[in-house]
Amino acid sequence: MITYMFKNTHFQELQLLHYGTEACTPGHHFGPAMRDYYKIHYVLNGKGTFEVAGKTYQLRKGQGFLIVPHSVVHYKADQDDPWEYSWVAFQGTHSASFLQQASLSEQHPIFDLGEEDDEMRSCLHRIIHSRTAHKGWEISMTGWLYQFFAILIDHSHDENVQPTAEYGKETYVTQVIDFIEMNYANAITVQSIASHIGLQRSYLCSLFKDQIGSSIQSYLVHYRMRRAAELTLDLSLSIGDIARSVGYTDQLLFSKMFKKVLGEAPTYYRKHKTAPSP
Known part of the structure; x- marks a missing residue:
């Protein structure tokens, strides 16, 4: 032995x-x-x-x-x-x-x-x-x-098995969040997340919304914008640099999403957050 x-x-x-x-x-x-x-x-x-x-x-x-x-x-x-x-x-x-x-x-x-x-x-x-x-x-x-x-x-013969225990659902939600945090800078989709985890897209979306209260897509966008907001404090980065760093190749779309989530355009947000105190 x-x-x-x-x-x-x-x-x-x-x-x-x-x-x-x-x-x-x-x-x-x-x-x-x-x-x-x-x-x-x-x-x-x-x-x-x-x-x-x-x-x-x-x-x-x-x-x-x-x-x-x-x-x-x-x-x-x-x-x-x-x-x-x-x-x-x-x-x-x-x-x-x-x-x-x-x-x-x-x-x-x-x-x-x-x-x-x-x-x-x-x-x-x-x-x-x-x-x-x-x-x-x-x-x-x-x-x-x-x-x-x-x-x-x-070698498994049973694809797209759905979890039955509560801890199983929580585990899948954690995996979604972990995947987003590790891959938000890439061109990921809800389907790519579901494929990575091994569940049907519709089931995973329903499970995630029940547990978190928001859709996977909404969580991904808000996470990207939070990271982008942090990056605006680095004045060495252009707005285009920041957009690409959080997974957006289209700077105009990035600015639109940034304003939708944070209420201000990225240039204004940067100016407001980095302005010296009076």
Whole structure:
């Protein structure tokens, strides 16, 4: 068995807590018990059973199962053909969203990559052996954990899944805001935001307005104008420079939106805010 434990506060969005590989003995089992973090097992060889929420699942090579925090589970290796599996345990603000995109939950904890699982095996191998590879092992491990989720999401058969728990909705709203704050200077659209997050545009817009009280487009415009207002205090920047810095190639449109949001044209706003006190 190989396992390492660590917690790095630099990776708040997705933190790898521990990981490993184990060739189980016949009948080897865990639980019934619960974890306080997410954990995914992937079956490399053999067979076993997984029990959660009153359901029992039979698993084999190429399949895996999810354990969610505070959920009582029990899993057991087959007596005749005990499984060998790898696992990753993780937490972070993006965890719920990534699992949602991969169509995994306590109600649907099983995924199946079939016999074509070389990509997953390679990814897990990279995670497990990254620590001894080079000085940047923590960054490398986290990068491979993102790749792990990319594989799960690519093999998901249920697109545009909508969150059912309140915390899931809040997570998506946070992702919208984070995306805007990181990309407001680019030519982004509501559709590009929805595509990045992995939800239907109409559903994401409705969810965001219910939680925030404004549309995504309105939030984007107001955020851009707030940033533009801050930039007007830098006299080395022209109004055109400021417009381009907040995602507008058309200076006239930028000025129109600036006045609509802040009540003054950018040139007047700058003059008023930077004028010396009498």
